[in-house]
Amino acid sequence: MPELTRRRALTAAAALTAAAGIRAVDTPAASAAEHHHGSPGAFDEVYKGRRIQGRPADGGGHHHDHGGGYAVFVDGVELHVMRNADGSWISVVSHYAPVPTPRAAARAAVDELQDAVLLPLPAN
Template sequence: MNRRELLKLTAAGAVAVGTGALGVQVLTVSGSQAAVDTSVTTGERFDETYRGRRIQGAGVPAGRARALAEGGAGAAMPDVVIDGTALHVMVNADGTYTSVANHYQTFRTLREVARAAVDELDGARLVPVRHH
């Protein structure tokens, strides 16, 4: 096998791997969409103590969550509060959530976001995000 044949084989392999990975990602997002929509549609509300911290949350209906994710004006922001301090939560385009405490993870519900933030804080006090 010469160098040119080796390069062709390597390029073909890279294309095959990339195409396969894209297919898996599309199937994963499509498969999780139904679960995300049902939890967000309810306008989730909770008020509980988790690991000694009071967490509270109020969601938004699915249509408003999608409008918010798409940059729509007037869409209500989801509210998550830990011990009286607001946790900055963002709605992703697929209706999942992420927060400043767990910016590289997505969660299906606001309760999951709040609990993950408490886990990440590990006893530390939440400091509010200030936008300038």
């Protein structure tokens, strides 16, 4: 049996770490919850009496696709969302309060709007 050297131990540790990282990222649960490029899956629910929906966008949207390929709607009106570099999400309604998911952004918008109607943003 070859002698265990520091180099071999570090190489083995690096290989195990890399293998563990790949396995953690490629689990079925992670694949089911996220679509292409880490985009969250679709949702459709009623939150505080308002219908909120979210789904991966087809890429044909306007505003330079700031939503990271994801579309969110409150009562059928598009809520413009943007994914930050750290993976958090913000919306046009709650721009200074990052949240972890587009669903959380939709809920935060409903909380902020209360009974007010979300008005569509004009396309430039």
